[in-house]
Amino acid sequence: MNALTPVMSVRGISKQFDAIKAVDDVSFDVYPGEILGLIGPNGSGKSTLFNCILGQLAADRGTVEVGGQAVSNKRSCDLSKLGIGRTFQQLSVFPEMTVLDNIIVAGQEHEGTMISRLFGAPDAGLTEQAEQMIAFFRLSHLRDEQAGSLSYGQQKLVDAAMAFMAGPNIVLLDEPAGGVNLTMLAGLKERLISYNREHATTFVVIEHNMEFVMSLCTRIIVLAEGAIIAEGTPDQIRSNQMVIDAYLGG
Amino acid sequence: MSQFAQVLLSGLSTGSIYALAAIGFTLIWQAAQTVNFAQGEFVMLPAFFVLVAINFLGMPLWLALLFGLLMAVLVLGLLFKKLIVEPMLPKTGLPLIIATMALSILLKESVKEFYGAEAQPFPDILPQQTMNLAGAVISVQDILNLVISITAVVALTLFLNRTITGRSMQATAQNPAVATILGIDTKRMVLYTFLINAGLAALASFLISPLYLAKFSNGETLGVVAFIAAIVGGFNQIRGAIAGGLLIGVLDNLTATYITAEYRAALPLVLLILIILWRPQGLLGTDEGRQV
Numbered sequence: 001m002n003a004l005t006p007v008m009s010v011r012g013i014s015k016q017f018d019a020i021k022a023v024d025d026v027s028f029d030v031y032p033g034e035i036l037g038l039i040g041p042n043g044s045g046k047s048t049l050f051n052c053i054l055g056q057l058a059a060d061r062g063t064v065e066v067g068g069q070a071v072s073n074k075r076s077c078d079l080s081k082l083g084i085g086r087t088f089q090q091l092s093v094f095p096e097m098t099v100l101d102n103i104i105v106a107g108q109e110h111e112g113t114m115i116s117r118l119f120g121a122p123d124a125g126l127t128e129q130a131e132q133m134i135a136f137f138r139l140s141h142l143r144d145e146q147a148g149s150l151s152y153g154q155q156k157l158v159d160a161a162m163a164f165m166a167g168p169n170i171v172l173l174d175e176p177a178g179g180v181n182l183t184m185l186a187g188l189k190e191r192l193i194s195y196n197r198e199h200a201t202t203f204v205v206i207e208h209n210m211e212f213v214m215s216l217c218t219r220i221i222v223l224a225e226g227a228i229i230a231e232g233t234p235d236q237i238r239s240n241q242m243v244i245d246a247y248l249g250g
Numbered sequence: 251m252s253q254f255a256q257v258l259l260s261g262l263s264t265g266s267i268y269a270l271a272a273i274g275f276t277l278i279w280q281a282a283q284t285v286n287f288a289q290g291e292f293v294m295l296p297a298f299f300v301l302v303a304i305n306f307l308g309m310p311l312w313l314a315l316l317f318g319l320l321m322a323v324l325v326l327g328l329l330f331k332k333l334i335v336e337p338m339l340p341k342t343g344l345p346l347i348i349a350t351m352a353l354s355i356l357l358k359e360s361v362k363e364f365y366g367a368e369a370q371p372f373p374d375i376l377p378q379q380t381m382n383l384a385g386a387v388i389s390v391q392d393i394l395n396l397v398i399s400i401t402a403v404v405a406l407t408l409f410l411n412r413t414i415t416g417r418s419m420q421a422t423a424q425n426p427a428v429a430t431i432l433g434i435d436t437k438r439m440v441l442y443t444f445l446i447n448a449g450l451a452a453l454a455s456f457l458i459s460p461l462y463l464a465k466f467s468n469g470e471t472l473g474v475v476a477f478i479a480a481i482v483g484g485f486n487q488i489r490g491a492i493a494g495g496l497l498i499g500v501l502d503n504l505t506a507t508y509i510t511a512e513y514r515a516a517l518p519l520v521l522l523i524l525i526i527l528w529r530p531q532g533l534l535g536t537d538e539g540r541q542v
Contacts, residue, residue: 077430
């Protein structure tokens, strides 16, 4: 796998809040089509790292390249056009829009010019594609429901569908399993794996649910106190004594 | 009955202008999570841009109105957003609200200083005739005020719901962090909101100034009434601001005609107290949960 050109390269990212080193000189590559897990105890710097990668937090040091292009100085809103998608730890739908409109909005900024968007059709010609995405995530029965009225797990699925709507090359998933019930979780994992196989989309997944992350990811990086302490396949991580001591426990 | 129709129409006409100003509170709340206490002055000032264009630049009325609209969009939209809101936006809450209060005083006192404290006649932009409709004497100006205001609100609603940019603005209002990640230029969407607010304030100014004359202190009353209208209708919904504006306009006229004119200024405040006690989210507003 390492012979491939990385889709994303993170080099020496550091972020400090007062005296606390939230992320400490973190470097790693993400390769095309892989599902990379980022795990670690609470406060280990996973979400801060995501925010630094996406420019939502300014890193103190370090660079991020996507597709060979430096993105550290890009605005967050421009990263989507470079093929980067993201889901959030908290619910992140537009609560007063329908499920269909949420998913259309997720793709519409890639359509047309600024002028055509001022006067263009509200669905940006994306209804059919959005319907397909809704069907893929098995949300067709909720198509016209207000997103804010859905259950937590259903909103997580809408959130995932939104992240994929613009056809990203790489998606950063921040705790996709958090708060999702077991039935829905199995469906979510199956959908993510299916999407990964069908579209060769690369995922970077932050997750605390070990069963979920071990069965979803092809490679895992473990963070503790802002630094990488281990990296390997799920089996290697399970048996890594340092990881067991710092995170997985006896 | 004919008197009732006259009073009702007149109330709807004034109320629709209040609604234009009240929508501004809602738009800015949705875009920047702040209350613009200079909104009344935003309605007062464009009339003076028009008067300057007519009296000092020698422009004809139509060109002066266009000049007033452009100046309003530039000063009350672009400059307000860039110079006051944007630098303070990360600190939302009290500092920005206090800044808008200071801006309110600055605008009011500047107009008083540079143009004078006297009420200034404002040219009629609509026909002054009356028409007889089923025994009721109806003011054409009232009808046109209502029609123009409703047209502006319908156009705004269509823009927000039926265009890609409108939907991006709604997405920005509902969840800016997610909108950004989806590629929406949220700063630009917020700017559009401020420009639209300035345009609506200018329209309200052009419609109300022929009725009440142009005076530096007009914003005091207008700002309070529009603020109350937005709360009564529902601060987070445009339809609420419209309902609140129309309701206050109509009740104000009905009270003054059939009960007493002495306490008409107190009516919006009574309404505000009743709504806060009975339905704090406003007549058409929705509950908002906030993380602290």
